[in-house]
Amino acid sequence: MFRERFKSLILFILVITSAGLTYMVWSYQPEFSQIDTSIESSSNIGQGEPVTFENVMRAYQLIWADGSDIQGTIEEDAVVGVREFLEGTEIQDINVYSNMNRLEPAVKEDGSEEFLIVDYPSEMPAKSLFQVLGFKYDGTLPDYNFDRIIVDIASDNVTFFMLNEALDKVAVANTDIDSSYLLSIVEKYEESFEDYTGIITNQRTSNNKTAIYGPSDPGEVDVENFLSTQHSVDVVNDILFMDDEISTTRNEDVYVYEGDSNIATYSSSTYSYSYTNLDETLSSGRNPHQTIQRSFDFLNSHTALADEHILFDYEEETNESLYRFTMNGYAVFSDEVQNTISIKYGNNAVFEYERPQLHIDAHVPGDQTKELTPLENIRYQIALNEELDLQKVSKITIGYDMGFAESQTELNLLEFTPEWYVKYDGEWMRFDEGGLY
Known part of the structure; x- marks a missing residue:
């Protein structure tokens, strides 16, 4: 009889254990939050939702000149963010002049200048810009192309001086924008600005409004990797x-x-x-x-x-x-x-x-960086190169050189290496050890 009771006890324990295990399996939820991954998703390039014309028609840098203090930024939030507050602006008049004598921003009471410089990578139609900005103008806009805007904020109302790439024409547009209002918007993005330097490459870039601007000393810049x-x-x-x-x-x-x-x-x-x-x-x-x-x-x-x-x-x-x-x-x-x-x-x-x-596809985090030489060194090395003509340099900026990584090519790993790029004789070229390629 004892043996039969023992068997019944063992059978009861097995049934209870089986029921417990079954409940644990059914109720189990994996803790995905504890899983660590080194690959971050990125936006879908070229296959997503339609984009707006305002988004693609934008400058590549914004410069803030206040007397001798020159600050600039390439951050899109600042470059695009400032213009978003200008929609509905009225253009009171606009005139195109065939010389640069009309490029005369106002000066403040202490005799100093304060203006913004908005740089585009190449010439763009003024009509496209005014469409993007949502400006209103009762007259007929001129067929005029520009690649730089000097925004005068030293006078009571903002004036746009739109320069062409050859720096032999300027369009002057007077607006109803209050200068102090525009300055208050720029100041909201002040943390994104860094020290910028203006360099001279020829007679036409010899003043602070036509000089070529870029980050003074960018130092270490991250190398990016993507699948x-x-x-x-x-x-x-x-x-x-x-x-x-x-x-x-x-x-x-x-x-x-x-x-x-x-x-x-x-x-x-x-x-x-x-x-x-x-x-x-x-x-x-x-x-x-x-x-x-x-x-x-x-x-x-x-x-x-x-x-x-x-x-x-x-x-x-x-x-x-x-x-x-x-x-x-x-x-x-x-x-x-x-x-x-x-x-x-x-x-x-x-x-x-x-x-x-x-x-x-996806960003692969890493800790690799590249140190970029100061902007003034770029100008100096180009000037020393006997095969190059410094006067043909019209723009200098930092960009990424994209190519397949030397390692892990089976993963189609793309590497984005920061480099200086120079617009030379109308063509963008990579600067490397004193030469352009």
Whole structure:
């Protein structure tokens, strides 16, 4: 009898244990919050929601000159944030002058000057700027291109002096903006400003309003790493070729796609996709503002742009708009991988369209940095280089050089290395050990 009771006790314990284990399995919830990952997600580049024209039509740096104190910033929050408070401004009058004698900002009571400098990477139409700013003007805006704005804040009301890249013309626009109001907005972003230096490269950049500005001594700047994937070429072809039947040929790493009135190529080594509409021509009677707007609308409808893109250049002769990706406020360049979006607009539709097929996926944190030489050293080394002409330098800024990391290439790891970039004779080039490449 004792043996039977013992068996019953063992059986009861097993049943209770089984029931307890079953409850624990059913009620278990993994504690994901305790899992640590070293990869951070990033925004989807070129495949997300449509972006606004205001976002891509922006400057690359803002400079605040108060007497001899020069401060500047490339942070987008400051560069874009200031202009957001200007919508609804009335332009009282605007005139274009063919000499720089009209570039005369007011001075304060103590005899010093205070003004802002807004720098764009290349010439942009004034009409595009006024659309972005939401300015009102009863008259007809002039067809005028500029790449720098001097914002006079020493007088009671703000005056815009818009300079062209050749520095031989200036458009003067008087506004109803209260200078003290604009200054109060700039002061909200004061923490994002750092010491800037102005350098002289030729006679036209010899004063504090036309000098070339950049961070005085940037020091150590982080190297960034991102994982990458490839966009589908077939998807892009389906969108651009519509219902055309496509024939495909291959020559080493270049694929050629041909339709009845379209042709496209894709390079698997540079991740560059290029499309041509054979039914279109480049001749166009539109002004630059209209062409830029139509090109932007096309790209936006194809979700080709991201919030990080900036309208970096426009070539009026070829109706070409070029968009460059930015990271941490710095423009991204590359000799290794296609990284710009360019579009040429014809009479009625897109004529040529080039884009990268490489998508940046996730940020991989790291502790690598690169020390950048002071700005004044850049000017000095270019001046010493017998193969270069300092007078051809029109802009200097910090950017990222994008390329595949030497290690872990099987992960398609992209490395973004900070470098100085110089606009030399109209072309952006990387500065390296006294030379431009």
